Amino acid sequence: MNVAIYLDNSATTKPHPQVIEAMLSLLQENYGNPSSLHTIGQRAERVVTKARRDLAGVLGVKEKEIIFTSGGTESNNMALQGVVRAYGNRGRHIITSRIEHPSILEVFKELEDRGFRATYLEVDGDGRITPDRLAKALEPETILVSLFHVNNEIGSINPLPELAQVVAQGGRQRPFFHVDAVQSFGKLPLKPAKWGIDLVSISGHKIHGPKGTGALYLREGLAIPPLLLGGGQEGGLRSGTENVVGIGGLGLAALLAEEEREGALPKVAKLRRVFLEGLEGSSYRLNSPDGGSPYILNLSFPGYRGEVLVHALAEKGVYVSTGSACSSRAHKQSHVLESLGLSPEEIAGAIRVSFSRTNSPEEAQRAGKILAGVAAELGEFMG
Numbered sequence: 001m002n003v004a005i006y007l008d009n010s011a012t013t014k015p016h017p018q019v020i021e022a023m024l025s026l027l028q029e030n031y032g033n034p035s036s037l038h039t040i041g042q043r044a045e046r047v048v049t050k051a052r053r054d055l056a057g058v059l060g061v062k063e064k065e066i067i068f069t070s071g072g073t074e075s076n077n078m079a080l081q082g083v084v085r086a087y088g089n090r091g092r093h094i095i096t097s098r099i100e101h102p103s104i105l106e107v108f109k110e111l112e113d114r115g116f117r118a119t120y121l122e123v124d125g126d127g128r129i130t131p132d133r134l135a136k137a138l139e140p141e142t143i144l145v146s147l148f149h150v151n152n153e154i155g156s157i158n159p160l161p162e163l164a165q166v167v168a169q170g171g172r173q174r175p176f177f178h179v180d181a182v183q184s185f186g187k188l189p190l191k192p193a194k195w196g197i198d199l200v201s202i203s204g205h206k207i208h209g210p211k212g213t214g215a216l217y218l219r220e221g222l223a224i225p226p227l228l229l230g231g232g233q234e235g236g237l238r239s240g241t242e243n244v245v246g247i248g249g250l251g252l253a254a255l256l257a258e259e260e261r262e263g264a265l266p267k268v269a270k271l272r273r274v275f276l277e278g279l280e281g282s283s284y285r286l287n288s289p290d291g292g293s294p295y296i297l298n299l300s301f302p303g304y305r306g307e308v309l310v311h312a313l314a315e316k317g318v319y320v321s322t323g324s325a326c327s328s329r330a331h332k333q334s335h336v337l338e339s340l341g342l343s344p345e346e347i348a349g350a351i352r353v354s355f356s357r358t359n360s361p362e363e364a365q366r367a368g369k370i371l372a373g374v375a376a377e378l379g380e381f382m383g
């Protein structure tokens, strides 16, 4: 019998039923333009104001520090391009890690073309940037440090409060610290203002919210230029009529995720455990570090091809991915696993299983068993 077990939640999540309901009602009944002066416009504006308040509350920051965007990619671009355009005259050195999402690495490459010097930090054996390593890379010329909170392929967690302290002591003038929190927001504690982080990117569709929604936390006092010019929405930082329905959905998804965040952690850790129990007897390499995010599990089956495993699993109704969703379509070898020092065989045979608080332990265990069966079948076929 074919089951449908969705374990590709780091690629995207299924929208929460309450989010769908709220968005449907907004679409049908709250169609005004928040910039319009009349009551229909004001009602739409209230949706945006409430979502901003809710997101600010979840992050422990001020409402005016939240800018709504179309997602993690746009937030990352706005943050990095904005900081270098505004503060590039202070210095020409920027720092990130080797295992960031392409929406960071591609911007860094472009900034190098524009004459900035970039340092790409190597991660330790657990896929993290240590404060030590960051301290050594900082120079008087450094103006920007951009690091992930949770890595999207292996789930390693960077020690943000400690890294923020190191950033605060670097540079001729304190460099700006940007964090890509797309894989941690709504899942792990994240307090940018308290921890000393200047900019944070988040995305709606990773937390059971709608696709095409996201936000950037921009610390008060930072003045960056907009990527989009026009009507001056979002405090002039992101022109264009607000995506009221999406913003409302994002605000609600963030509230729901935050309400369930603490309780979800042990639940998701159990999903991971029972998945691995289901896999007992198979021979694989665990690529995710101990102490990483329980939401992401990366495994290698050396000698196999990750995409073959993914397709064979999908035929049995289990949905996972190879590495990240974007690199799996591009058929590029994972730069993350390469950085961890895995062999080409281990990289080729890697899959990523990513959980959600909505998965059940029965699903996780069953998926583990199905993967064990698929690996055994393919193993026999391969001889």
Ligand SMILES: Cc1ncc(COP(=O)(O)O)c(C=O)c1O
Pocket: 010, 011, 070, 071, 072, 073, 074, 076, 101, 103, 148, 150, 151, 152, 180, 182, 183, 202, 203, 204, 205, 212, 213, 214, 324
């Ligand atoms: C770490 C990380 N950053 C950024 C993004 C891009 O987010 P979005 O899909 O909302 O543009 C992703 C999406 O996979 C991600 O995992």
